[in-house]
Amino acid sequence: MLRAAARALTVSSLNPKVLALADHHLGGLVARRAQSMQQELDANPASHPFSEIIYCNHSNPQSQGQQPNKFFREVLALCNHPHLLDRSEASFMFSSDAITRAREIVGFIPGKTTGGYSHCQGIxxxxxxxxxxxxxxxxxxxxxxxxxxxxxxxxxxxxxxxxxxxxxxxxxxxxxxxxxxxxxxxxxxxxxxxxxxxxxxxxxxxxxxxxxxxxxxxxxxxxxxxxxxxxxxxxxxxxxxxxxxxxxxxxxxxxxxxxxxxxxxxxxxxxxxxxxxxxxxxxxxxxxxxxxxxxxxxxxxxxxxxxxxxxxxxxxxxxxxxxxxxxxxxxxxxxxxxxxxxxxxxxxxxxxNPPKVGDESYPSYRAERDSILSSLSCCAEAMVSTFNSMEGMTCNKAEGGISVFPSVRLPPRAIEAAEAMNTEPDVFYALRLLESTGIVVVPGSVFGQVPGTWHFRCTILPQEEKTRQIISRFNVFHEAFMEEFRS
Amino acid sequence: MLRAAARALTVSSLNPKVLALADHHLGGLVARRAQSMQQELDANPASHPFSEIIYCNHSNPQSQGQQPNKFFREVLALCNHPHLLDRSEASFMFSSDAITRAREIVGFIPGKTTGGYSHCQGIxxxxxxxxxxxxxxxxxxxxxxxxxxxxxxxxxxxxxxxxxxxxxxxxxxxxxxxxxxxxxxxxxxxxxxxxxxxxxxxxxxxxxxxxxxxxxxxxxxxxxxxxxxxxxxxxxxxxxxxxxxxxxxxxxxxxxxxxxxxxxxxxxxxxxxxxxxxxxxxxxxxxxxxxxxxxxxxxxxxxxxxxxxxxxxxxxxxxxxxxxxxxxxxxxxxxxxxxxxxxxxxxxxxxxNPPKVGDESYPSYRAERDSILSSLSCCAEAMVSTFNSMEGMTCNKAEGGISVFPSVRLPPRAIEAAEAMNTEPDVFYALRLLESTGIVVVPGSVFGQVPGTWHFRCTILPQEEKTRQIISRFNVFHEAFMEEFRS
Structure with missing residues (x-):
């Protein structure tokens, strides 16, 4: 007690504006549960009825397997170690337009080392x-x-x-x-x-x-x-x-x-x-x-x-x-x-200012870009039509962005069950989805929604294979959920 | 007038806490003058009695010619474009411990692409x-x-x-x-x-x-x-x-x-x-x-x-x-x-966690490090002894950091001249130094000082050649300045 009393800071003496921030950054209930389930699966792959957690709760595509654009990364590597530009091997390891672009960029920079502070608005x-x-x-x-x-x-x-x-x-x-x-x-x-x-x-x-x-x-x-x-x-x-x-x-x-x-x-x-x-x-x-x-x-x-x-x-x-x-x-x-x-x-x-027609990297740049955008588009379309086919769910077309935000009409008994657990009904739904399928979505209450309506955000993933798994698991879960809470 | 009246924002309606920020970020009077003199010199190299502006006002060593550490940049380039790690040419272009380190770091990262958000505290x-x-x-x-x-x-x-x-x-x-x-x-x-x-x-x-x-x-x-x-x-x-x-x-x-x-x-x-x-x-x-x-x-x-x-x-x-x-x-x-x-x-x-004894990069890493630190140390020592030899100036030893902060006792006539121009005496001194020598220092009033004392911050530069120029120009200037304002 004496030690604790000596602390310079307690939560009650912190800036109340910081305390007022919602804790969904701490992950919220759903993301925190996903984290502990991940640890359980890492320790024992048989601990849940699925082998992996599928993160549809945030858009972080490269952590989920999307490969970075090659031209961008070539330029970045060359700018980060400009001595590479002086090496004859560079022409075997980097595309010619990446080399040209890196030379141009390094040329913009005072000192030419990419290690100085720039003008505060940027180079x-x-x-x-x-x-x-x-x-x-x-x-x-x-x-x-x-x-x-x-x-x-x-x-x-x-x-x-x-x-x-x-x-x-x-x-x-x-x-x-x-x-x-x-x-x-x-x-x-x-x-x-x-x-x-x-x-x-x-x-x-x-x-x-x-x-x-x-x-x-x-x-x-x-x-x-x-x-x-x-x-x-x-x-x-x-x-x-x-x-x-x-x-x-x-x-x-x-x-x-x-x-x-x-x-x-x-x-x-x-x-x-x-x-x-x-x-x-x-x-x-x-x-x-x-x-x-x-x-x-x-x-x-x-x-x-x-x-x-x-x-x-x-x-x-x-x-x-x-x-x-x-x-x-x-x-x-x-x-x-x-x-x-x-x-x-x-x-x-x-x-x-990406590669242009005629540049060495243009064909690969264009192919990488189109493949990712078309994969996102397919995933969006598949998710929207799946959600619209589910009982009580409606989902606007994903015309752009990185996620869909379907509305789900929850049965009164599900809402009562959520209230009994002192959670928002959309949080309750997302938690049940997670426990059954390993799929992580963000409850609509995190983003705000018209009172009395319930939603979740599901991000579009860049891999079609995963999308098929999500759709199939989601269908099974939702049907069972609606059955369980039918009045 | 009508157009101006329609603006959504005026300075008087901005957050007063932003308005209360000192404008030394805008460069202050001295840095702004240095900027315009730089433009004058770029346009006409004979516009001033010196050929270059010497920036002793901030510590931005790589923009002034300091070379980045090779090992650090090798690792960074490899992490930025991990495909390089799969290329046989990599062993000719990068040191073996940089390759090992980059593999280790990329291995830490979910997705292994260095392009995802990390844990909010870092990887x-x-x-x-x-x-x-x-x-x-x-x-x-x-x-x-x-x-x-x-x-x-x-x-x-x-x-x-x-x-x-x-x-x-x-x-x-x-x-x-x-x-x-x-x-x-x-x-x-x-x-x-x-x-x-x-x-x-x-x-x-x-x-x-x-x-x-x-x-x-x-x-x-x-x-x-x-x-x-x-x-x-x-x-x-x-x-x-x-x-x-x-x-x-x-x-x-x-x-x-x-x-x-x-x-x-x-x-x-x-x-x-x-x-x-x-x-x-x-x-x-x-x-x-x-x-x-x-x-x-x-x-x-x-x-x-x-x-x-x-x-x-x-x-x-x-x-x-x-x-x-x-x-x-x-x-x-x-x-x-x-x-x-x-x-x-x-x-x-x-x-x-830099290279250790026995690593391939250790000798070059150590040589680069020691050379920079010894150059900074020499520069610091030379500046301190020069400033202490000047009339009315005292300067504590630079034991560490990146700058010295000499005190200068300005003659009463210099203080009067500054007041007549509605500037702080230390700003007046720094402006006169800049006009005469092209050397940019930061007036002590930017950092705060005991009232009635005047200082300037002069950063230590990583190049001994420049230090010699600074010392010689500074000596000539200071002697003339003190002579001009002697009572």
Whole structure:
């Protein structure tokens, strides 16, 4: 007791904003149970009625067997040890365009060693390449001084929240369901979350009149609503917004003086021919809104797409429509961590400027890219049709992103059973699924959902073989579950 | 005007804590002037009475010509493109121990591609290696569960401030002069800085009775002082604390229930045979204080030492003496950015577990390391003796770290001239130095100094040739400056 009493810190004396963060990062009940089951299986392969845990709870494709893009990794290896560029053997071990690209990148860097701090926005030559990639994507100019290279997409979201949030009277409009990054970042800074529900009945689109109602309601309560988060393609919901819907969002932000925070990290994950990705910047410019009309931040990262380089922590934000004084303050916040990691910066530039037709690596690059995207697309389609065929389940088409978010109407007796165990019904369902099948999904309550509805997020896996296993085990489980709890 | 009025954000509506950050990140007056002079020289090499700007204002050795450690970069290249490990040519291009090490590291990683998110504290096998390195350094056990791998040392400092600071009534004891990381992190969270002055007349040691006085004074004003920052070896001051002084600091933290935040990033930069680096953990254990007695966080990074891999953003904090509940909250904050970048994690493990006697790379590794450290040591010694020989200047020995922090007694007429220009006298001095010589130093006012004293930070450069130039130009400048402003 005496020893414990001497501690400098107790939980009760910690920053309450940290305590207020949800513990789903600790894994939540479902992920924690998966972890202990993994240990049980490692110790005794016969401890469960399945041989492996299948992680459909997060998108971390390379830890599940997806191979990194060869061109990207060749360039990275050469940049990390530039002496390789001087070796004659290099031409046998690396493709010629990887060598050319690595020489070019190393040439951008003062000292040419990839070991120095860069400009706090990132290496200028890499930002030039990214701006050129954005310009080519949108058919509109983009400028390297608008690009801030960052450690993944989480860092710039935290930066923007730092700038925007003064206290609990400041609010941000945030989609529900949504990724915890935004809600956590707001909780940590004591902001007021102003939720707007995505419209599940219309393919998870944004209902502008509902959005306006939420905004007006928050303002009536004295909340200074400062920005709007939009995630397109959606996470966990997998929708791709149509241009008309995007226009409405842009109009609202312009008219209501909201900073538009556009999470566009899944811009290359599109699985439908009927839709294409439009950046919010392109949409804003297409309706005539320029730099002076709308403040817009677009977030991107190397953790998604066909590349899935999550551990690299590369990302950028493109910041447009801010006065130079405000821009100076963005710069000040960015400079607090000196600069983002150089490997991540390099990868981000490769993602935005991949091999072109005629380059030695182009055929293999293209084949790797297409194979991963087509595998993700097949998996998404198979999952959606499976979930839609199950009793009480409906699932919107996965048009993009990396997951599906089916709704499951749980029988009243299942809800009672969950309540008796003091768990949310969707957590109860996910735990039962895990115990029966080894499949890990994230309960919808982690992302938020319309009260009285229950969902789960299931990530799309890059391997078709696993998808077949998931579908077959899931079918058996769900049928038995519904049978067990039928009234 | 109408366009400007439509902006969602103005400086006056930003978070005032961001506005309160000092603008020295924007470079301050001196660094901004250096930047424009660099552009002038690039455009016209004859525009100034010197041919190059010499950056003694920050420690970024690889951008100034220091070569990265070959073994480290071989391992990094192989880990970044593990297919190289399967190629027969690899044995001609990489040392055998780099190949072995890379295989071992890739083997630690689920999926084996170095592209997945890791455990949010970092890859377990790498943490094991780091804990073993700490254990071997201190002769004491260290545990991988106490290690949090981070993006440089800035990220974990911000994490700890997030946990400790609830508002402006919370204070942290922080040395003056000190690196802006700590002060910025406090300003951003609205904490009260409780300064304690390092004792320049006693080699920048910590005067415990003064420290106690500052603590009591802050408490008397109602400040809840929660922690103490200590930087050893010092930055910008370059001292290495003696063990007795460290014991006093540990005793104070224990008795006063303060979390000891130990910046130990320069632990390998020691330039004197008379002193050695002792970690605060080792000191605490040596006087009998265990886990239950003192809460201690030690920060380290790959940006310093002989490696100087600043752009890699690798770092760790070792967290000891926290209850498991508090540890859970540390974990929650760490998980907000998913994980730190894998290249940085790998490099941090190499720094703490470098080649050993008998390994193929050991001789070259050792030669590179010794050459850099000896060059830094020579540069430090030459600078200190030069500064001490100049009129009105005194400079403590650079026992460690990466910079010296001489005091300069400016003539009253120079102080008047500075006031007439509305600048701090130390900024005035640094600007005049820059205009005359092209040498960039950081004015002491950026780090804090005893009122009425003036200093500048001059980083030690890894090249002796440049040091000679600096010394000769500095001598000519200082003599002329003192002559010009003599009363």
């Amino acid at each position: 200028e030559g890499l930002r030039d390449a990214i701006a050129a990639g954005i310009a080519s994507r949108d058919g509109l100019p983009s400028y390297s001084e608008d690009i801030f290279l960052t450690d993944g997409a989480a860092a710039p979201v935290h930066m923007m929240m730092h700038l925007l949030i003064r206290g609990k009277k400041d609010g941000i409009l945030c989609p529900i369901p949504s990724h915890s990054l935004y809600t956590d970042s707001m909780v940590l800074r004591g902001a007021t979350l102003v939720p707007y529900y995505l419209d599940e009945s219309r393919g998870w689109s944004v209902n502008i009149s509902d959005l306006k109602k939420q905004l007006d309601g928050a303002r009536a309560k004295g909340i200074d609503v400062r920005g709007l988060v939009v995630v397109n393609p959606g996470n966990p919901t997998g929708q791709v917004l149509v241009e008309e819907n995007q226009c409405e969002i842009v109009e609202l932000c312009k008219n209501e003086c909201l900073v538009l925070l556009a999470d566009e990290v899944y811009q290359e994950n599109i699985y439908t021919d009927q839709k294409k990705f439009n950046s919010f910047k392109k949409v804003a410019r297409s309706i005539g809104y320029g730099e002076g009309d709308i403040s817009l931040v677009s977030f991107h990262s190397v953790s998604n797409g066909y590349y899935g380089e999550c551990g690299r922590r590369g990302g950028y934000m493109e910041v447009t429509g801010f006065s130079s004084e405000v821009r100076g303050e963005v710069y000040k916040v960015a400079s607090l961590s000196a600069c983002s990691n150089i490997s991540g910066q390099i990868l981000m530039s490769l993602v935005m | 377990e096998g790498l943490r094991d290696a780091i804990a073993a390195g700490i254990a071997s350094r201190d002769g004491l056990p260290s545990y991988s569960e106490d290690i949090f791998l981070t993006d440089g040392a800035a990220a974990p400092v911000h994490m700890m401030m997030h946990l400790l600071i609830r508002g402006k009534k919370d204070g942290i004891l922080c040395p003056i002069p000190s690196h802006s990381l700590y002060t910025d992190s406090m300003v951003l969270r609205g904490a009260t800085l409780v300064p304690y002055y390092l004792d320049e007349s006693r080699g920048w040691s910590v005067n415990i009775s003064d420290l106690k006085k500052q603590l009591d004074g802050a408490r008397a004003k109602g400040i809840d002082v929660r922690g103490l920052v200590v930087v050893n070896p010092g930055n910008p001051t370059g001292q290495v604390l003696v063990e007795e002084n460290q014991c006093e600091i540990v005793e104070l933290c224990k008795n006063e229930c303060l979390v000891l935040l130990a910046d130990e990033v320069y632990q390998e930069n020691i330039y004197t045979d008379q002193k050695k680096f002792n970690s605060f953990k080792k000191v605490a254990r040596s006087i009998g204080y265990g886990e239950g007695d003192i809460s201690l966080v030690s920060f380290h990074s790959v940006s310093n030492g002989y490696y100087g891999e600043c752009g890699r953003r690798g770092g760790y904090m070792e967290v000891t003496g926290f209850s498991s509940e508090v540890r859970g909250e540390v974990y929650k904050v760490a998980s907000l950015s998913a994980c730190s970048n894998i290249s940085g994690q790998i490099l941090m493990s190499l720094v703490m």
